[in-house]
Amino acid sequence: MSRTMVWTTLFAALFTLISLKSLHFFNFIKWSPVGWAEKWLIFGSKHEAPKWALLFVILLIAFGIFYLVSKLTVSISPAITAIVISVICAVALEWVIFSPTSLSEGVKSISIPFLSIIAVVSRFVTGTAVYEVKSSNND
Numbered sequence: 001m002s003r004t005m006v007w008t009t010l011f012a013a014l015f016t017l018i019s020l021k022s023l024h025f026f027n028f029i030k031w032s033p034v035g036w037a038e039k040w041l042i043f044g045s046k047h048e049a050p051k052w053a054l055l056f057v058i059l060l061i062a063f064g065i066f067y068l069v070s071k072l073t074v075s076i077s078p079a080i081t082a083i084v085i086s087v088i089c090a091v092a093l094e095w096v097i098f099s100p101t102s103l104s105e106g107v108k109s110i111s112i113p114f115l116s117i118i119a120v121v122s123r124f125v126t127g128t129a130v131y132e133v134k135s136s137n138n139d
Contacts, residue, residue: 002132004128004132005064005067005068005129005132008063008067008124008125008128008129009060009063009064009067009125010060011124012059012063012121012124012125013056013059013060013063014056015121015124016059016063016117016118016121017052017055017056017059019117019121020033020055020117021033021052023111023113023114023117028111028113028114029111029113029114030098030109030111031094031097031098033052033055034048034051034052034055037051037054063121063125066085066122066125066126067125067128067129068129070125070126070129070130071129071130071132071133073126073130074130074133074134078123078126078127078129078130079123079127081122081126082119082122082123082125082126082127083119083122083123085122085126086115086118086119086121086122086123087115087119089118089122090110090111090114090115090118090119091106091110094106094109094110094111094114
């Protein structure tokens with residue numbers, strides 16, 4: 001595990017966490033980023049700090065895996081990889097959250113600011129991973 005991977009995943013997770021909190025605070029998303037924790041009996045307290053901390057750890061692991069997978073896509077442009085992954089992830093996540101009954105209802109429920117944040121973070125992670133692979137091949 002390289003230092004570049006560690007710093008990239010840390011920054012991506014922190015940026016995503018702050019962005020999700022901002023999107024929720026300003027009502028750009030209709031769901032709570034830590035709303036899933038209410039269904040778990042482990043988090044019975046009303047305090048949200050442990051829920052956000054666990055979300056940070058989950059994002060850290062997810063971006064670490066995404067970074068490693070992105071290193072395998074060196075032959076594909078990082079921009080294309082990031083766009084495809086971000087659209088799939090954002091649509092799938094909001095589809096699971098809202099459980100729409102029709103496709104048109106599902107498309108209407110997608111938050112453009114949320115999709116944009118995921119696209120920016122995906123581009124950052126894929127770009128860094130591909131750059132690291134290409135720079136190590138040139139040495």
